[in-house]
Amino acid sequence: MTDPSPVQPDGEITLTVDGHVAVIHISRPNKLNSFTIPMVEQLESHLAVIDDSEDVRAVIVTSAGDRAFSAGADIKAFSQLSATRMWSTWIRRGHALFDKLAGLRQPSIAAIDGNAFGGGLELALACDIRVMATDAKVGLSELGIGTLPGWGGTARLQKTVGVARAKRMIFTSLMVDAETALNWGLVTDLAERPDVVAKAREIAEQIATRAPIALQMTKQIIDGQSGEGLRLTLEALGSAASSATDDFVEGVTAFRSKRPPQFSGSFDDPGPRDVLHG
Numbered sequence: 001m002t003d004p005s006p007v008q009p010d011g012e013i014t015l016t017v018d019g020h021v022a023v024i025h026i027s028r029p030n031k032l033n034s035f036t037i038p039m040v041e042q043l044e045s046h047l048a049v050i051d052d053s054e055d056v057r058a059v060i061v062t063s064a065g066d067r068a069f070s071a072g073a074d075i076k077a078f079s080q081l082s083a084t085r086m087w088s089t090w091i092r093r094g095h096a097l098f099d100k101l102a103g104l105r106q107p108s109i110a111a112i113d114g115n116a117f118g119g120g121l122e123l124a125l126a127c128d129i130r131v132m133a134t135d136a137k138v139g140l141s142e143l144g145i146g147t148l149p150g151w152g153g154t155a156r157l158q159k160t161v162g163v164a165r166a167k168r169m170i171f172t173s174l175m176v177d178a179e180t181a182l183n184w185g186l187v188t189d190l191a192e193r194p195d196v197v198a199k200a201r202e203i204a205e206q207i208a209t210r211a212p213i214a215l216q217m218t219k220q221i222i223d224g225q226s227g228e229g230l231r232l233t234l235e236a237l238g239s240a241a242s243s244a245t246d247d248f249v250e251g252v253t254a255f256r257s258k259r260p261p262q263f264s265g266s267f268d269d270p271g272p273r274d275v276l277h278g
């Protein structure tokens, strides 16, 4: 957790880029970092900036305060809307927003440095990798208030932990602790709460040393369907082999020179190259 900036009543989501790592910071700590529409709008614009960036190679999502990563959508806000307004402003928009996060070229890491409820866990599920505080709990609590995980979390949870565990969590609004989350594959890493962001940063920096184009292709393949994954793999290998990206040349050259590679992320299409003897 980082110290919260002066509290904005409608909350605030900021974006900072440090080298190849972008950090999205959610701050509405007095309301457990629950999402308002202005925060949704800010996140939409931040994701557009990240998607356009050739410098950003990894994204961290973290939060302010010390009580929760996020308590999800602002219940008081959306419950005052008509059903149609609720659909357009909250469900459809929030779903598209988290699809955008999940679909970023660059891998994302959720630094779950507090409890995550409902849309808060859906946000973390839209990230590729999740680091969780050892004393936190997470759950999709929406059915407990008469709605449903409407921001993509229903499908993502099932893909992540399997059908039976997803049903157990969603149908009973089960909040799982860190050990269970790790055992179920909901998160990949645990850390003491003060160290969660540092752990996420460590992973982000490792990702940032990879060849960006190869990495982005790999992310697309993993996120595709199995058959689609195979097609994408062959396509990616084909394009990498026939017109080796500068990074592929650099990767092989660095290996042969016994030095760390310096990947540029550029895609130069010079036609076939003899990367092994050149």
Ligand SMILES: CCCCCCCCCCCCC/C=C/C(=O)SCCNC(=O)CCNC(=O)[C@H](O)C(C)(C)COP(=O)(O)OP(=O)(O)OC[C@H]1O[C@@H](n2cnc3c(N)ncnc32)[C@H](O)[C@@H]1OP(=O)(O)O
Binding pocket: 030, 031, 032, 034, 071, 072, 073, 074, 075, 076, 077, 078, 086, 090, 091, 094, 117, 118, 119, 120, 141, 142, 144, 145, 146, 147, 148, 149, 150, 151
């Ligand atoms: C099938 C048809 C459906 C139709 C309806 C469609 C609805 C459209 C939905 C659109 C979005 C869909 C996807 C996302 C959904 C969600 O995220 S729903 C919300 C899920 N979140 C929760 O269920 C958590 C709610 N909060 C709590 O249960 C408790 O606050 C807590 C987390 C257990 C903490 O309790 P406690 O320690 O006692 O602290 P509190 O006093 O309760 O909270 C401190 C202050 O924070 C405010 N707050 C907490 N959570 C929220 C929230 N989600 N929204 C708004 N405000 C929240 C809380 O009110 C306190 O504020 P003050 O009273 O002003 O101090």
